[in-house]
Amino acid sequence: MKKNSILILLLTFITLSIYGQRKIVKLPNLPGYITLKCDFHIHTVFSDANVWPTVRIDEAVRDGLDALAFTDHLEYTPHKNYVPVDFNAAWKIGETYAKERNLILVHGAEITRKMPPGHFNALFISDASLILQDSVWDSFEAAIKQGAFLQWNHPGWKAQQPDGIPRMYDIHEKLIKKGWLHGVEFFNSNEYYPLVFKFAKDNNLTLTGNSDVHGVISEIYKEPDYNNRPMTLVFAKERTSDALKEAMFAGRTMVYFQDKLVGKEEYAKPFIYQCISVGKPYYENEKNLYFEVTNNSDVPFYLVNGIPDAPASITLAANSVTRIVINKKVAAPLVYDVKNVIIGENEVLKIELKY
Amino acid sequence: MKKNSILILLLTFITLSIYGQRKIVKLPNLPGYITLKCDFHIHTVFSDANVWPTVRIDEAVRDGLDALAFTDHLEYTPHKNYVPVDFNAAWKIGETYAKERNLILVHGAEITRKMPPGHFNALFISDASLILQDSVWDSFEAAIKQGAFLQWNHPGWKAQQPDGIPRMYDIHEKLIKKGWLHGVEFFNSNEYYPLVFKFAKDNNLTLTGNSDVHGVISEIYKEPDYNNRPMTLVFAKERTSDALKEAMFAGRTMVYFQDKLVGKEEYAKPFIYQCISVGKPYYENEKNLYFEVTNNSDVPFYLVNGIPDAPASITLAANSVTRIVINKKVAAPLVYDVKNVIIGENEVLKIELKY
């Protein structure tokens, strides 16, 4: 029997569902920018995760991402008895597969140390194997030499920071002083670290939010507990790897997870106003005025702390039109805190409904 | 104990969830028109259904409708031992309730006879009680006097037409000749009648699709079996009752149920091209060209009968971007039949993907 005839027959295994679909995640662009949905922290069978790299790309398509990064651990490869260590393997396997699916695949690696300094992703690199070094500083330097965007991962991860509170150690200060630290995770898997917002503001770091997935995305982020994985929203000039990298270094991001949108006010404010629109009053009676707010995005907005004679709180459900009834006596502008749009360590966005 | 203090306390019963949300049904407008989502066949406790009229309005809000009609049977009121017959009751109860929720409530009634002529909805009427008459012709005349839009309901309903095939009897011909018949149901609850398309074309009748609901909408039209109730899509000049009525008499409708869109080609064609957009090729290799089609609507489109070297069939999933891979040898235009967009008794829409 000839080997190639086996091969031909078996190829049919992998031709199923060749025309995959990318879900449209309804999040708006900002004027002048395209919003790229990204996950910059993903593991495969080549470090300590359980799936083949192509699975990660299929998952990203399904979740409507524009970009993803493979970031296998350099210092932790528990499958090595069966899978020889190759820090560029996932990238090599995924490169064409991603292109065919119109996804931007970012080459990355995770520098994995105990705290301090903890874990760091080197993103937009060219050769991960050069970054594995005995000294963590040598690792940092090798990454920077490749033009890497360096992201401090999960600064408040309890396995490394038992009280869950992120801390800046000398080594982090030093990294920042050298200009080698570019980003920091606000969301990591199902955790988030409010204090990271302060770190980012004080040191001009880019906020990111990522899955750090080891298992299967659809088994972790599923209804009723979750409606999407954590994402970094990057406001890029175009949908290319270069434009993505430029925007990341420029700090133009927000992060999104579990109905929470987090980012600087300069991005958050126009973003929300792209999501919602307020209609003219459509009905009134002796006492009340009725108008509607349309939310065309996948994110519900929870408005709280309303003024007197207006509703104390309003939920603008995702992809819905919400009816608002206010007393005609209301004179002042209808200003609300948006509970789930975070623009500082302890600060949420304020918006006005102009009906 | 004073009665009015009871009343005040009890009013709190009905103030729950005062700020309801209308789901956005993602269906496009046509140039120059607004697409109104409508259900013109709805029963309440005032004939043989099981819910209070306000429930129907809440259901319509939830389903993202713009308009609904109460059409209780005139000749069948099985609850009359407990609920006195009042053919305008549902309308009176619902009128303000609908206005407060920015819904167009259409006053209607169902003339209910055995076949022929069967059942007819009189829509946009002013007083249902005048339409109940011993002679069905007197009923028709009373409706027409009120300016009614007369809709022939479920012409192929098996309880009246055991073989399920709609038939034009003399009385229908006569109605048409007098100009008294304006519309006909293509969809009724979970049934549909292909032959109705021919009746509509031959006699210039407006196509409608409605729920004819007697139970609870959310218990009937639910996943996994259904994703929405049957709807009449009306292309109106504005979102008002008058504009709705004008469009209905002018025949500017399509009907929508279970992934099926049905209507004249003059509406169906621009409608689909408002739903989808075809991207430029984003990748190619030696053999193939890759491009994407974005479907921004809630309706999946099933493309079939592809040309050689192109995919034989393609599903453009709702709210998704679909990747298309074609052989570079393809020279002819990429034309497909859209299996679920029906533009004639036995005819589906053809579209071209211009990449």
Add this chain to the structure above:
Amino acid sequence: MKKNSILILLLTFITLSIYGQRKIVKLPNLPGYITLKCDFHIHTVFSDANVWPTVRIDEAVRDGLDALAFTDHLEYTPHKNYVPVDFNAAWKIGETYAKERNLILVHGAEITRKMPPGHFNALFISDASLILQDSVWDSFEAAIKQGAFLQWNHPGWKAQQPDGIPRMYDIHEKLIKKGWLHGVEFFNSNEYYPLVFKFAKDNNLTLTGNSDVHGVISEIYKEPDYNNRPMTLVFAKERTSDALKEAMFAGRTMVYFQDKLVGKEEYAKPFIYQCISVGKPYYENEKNLYFEVTNNSDVPFYLVNGIPDAPASITLAANSVTRIVINKKVAAPLVYDVKNVIIGENEVLKIELKY
């Protein structure tokens, strides 16, 4: 046209789905008793709710109940302009319909006053109209004369008790002293009142938990927020109305809602041990012992406060087998608090896993 031919044709409207299915709610019996799943607080279109009585029976079938009570308000009938007041109407309409579906239908009424004394359901009555009286004491007396089980409804309802804390007023003490108060709601719709457990213990009252539904059950109690409506579990000698009544007066109940089971320890303890079974160890290594606990019920059990070297907390998911791994050094009995099985105002059940 003859009227009766219309009738015959139209009867087909109501013959749909004649063979309905009752969901099996997996809750065990107690030795010597059958566990009847009941809802003793239900409204219809005949007071201030929105559905016809038969809808309530269909809902009960779907939810797997054994018994339900119609308890329309006597003093609050806001639909009376359209639906003449008839306090026995729901019962008359439902009686045969329930029998055909093998459900026990309890005749009831809600005595509806401001606090004190608040609202009370008279259950197992024969004529609701006799219970409407100017004086609430006359109402109580009329109910008791009919052999009613008198249930104090939602004692901590914020519309009547703004701090949400139930209070015993003189009138309640007096009712108890006369032996006229038999039960009290621990759960009402989505609320619950821990202090009610104390009232029940001190005064020998039967605990109940009910929906107090006004809208549509399936729209209120649905995933992901709810997996069932509140229920009273009654341990009856047989599945009859008389046995149900006997058990209610004897106080043999638990109440169940949202993963919470509430009742006296004498019922709660054997109930849980009927739900779960502990297997023998199936595996061990040098350090640990492995065994399984099977939970054959629809209720998950949340075990907390484990002893040293055993898991601190364990979730025994519903309809699942849970693997337990304990250190071989564990010597003491494996005792846990079951966080969601409440046996007193501030007390949860303790159980031992005997592997």
Add this chain to the structure above:
Amino acid sequence: MKKNSILILLLTFITLSIYGQRKIVKLPNLPGYITLKCDFHIHTVFSDANVWPTVRIDEAVRDGLDALAFTDHLEYTPHKNYVPVDFNAAWKIGETYAKERNLILVHGAEITRKMPPGHFNALFISDASLILQDSVWDSFEAAIKQGAFLQWNHPGWKAQQPDGIPRMYDIHEKLIKKGWLHGVEFFNSNEYYPLVFKFAKDNNLTLTGNSDVHGVISEIYKEPDYNNRPMTLVFAKERTSDALKEAMFAGRTMVYFQDKLVGKEEYAKPFIYQCISVGKPYYENEKNLYFEVTNNSDVPFYLVNGIPDAPASITLAANSVTRIVINKKVAAPLVYDVKNVIIGENEVLKIELKY
């Protein structure tokens, strides 16, 4: 920095959800036997699938299986550039992991040839590497030497049998004559082959049904399309690997997928009667008699071809009590065909409802 401190920190990665839950699949035992739920056809990253072996075990726990077999292709290992070929790797990785989870892990391999003879699983083997041979007969012999149960996989798979109709070639006849072929797949992934029932009957082969999974189980077999993967139900004397093997060689199986139960009548009949119980009539009126059928299993049963005056068809929904209404005139036994219980190539089970 010391390596072992990294290790300790990182071990926390893999300690999440240590107390996993096995879903209870509600399928009854047969008198004298335990029903083991099994999947005998599973791939991993060590041939052409996309997940690590432990993922398969976690999936099996979640799906409530008792046993699973790793059956990677011997002749098709497309990941070999990154993952060195090791036909026992999955087994070695999974052995203890399965034991800890109380699952029976069967060592297997897939002999992978074009048709004829097609693909075969060798199950209950000890060393897969010895079975890879140039000649397929040498492969068969090596498997048999290890005491293998030899299963013919997907005989009607269209990639090998374009018309979808399974065919016995000389080589299969020869295998059977030698007593080397023991089982045959009736279900494989989402396909099934009715003719296989004839092959099994004529040649005394054991029926099996398996997933042949390459991707992620939960992404393939999910609502609304699927409620479980295909399974082989094995009637074993006890829940051990040896008893499982004995039962497989003895042919005591049924197969289960998508509401279909398939097997010899001698197993199917008692199996169904363990699932359902028929109650005594609970109500009657002048015309009809009412009784209930309880279905305590996860399988709905579709009864068709009822006798006159009884319902023509009845659905006994899973985990539900179904109400049956029959005309009192019914005299003959209530016999039905159970449309989804298949006991021959073109034969379904008949049952009688004795009320």
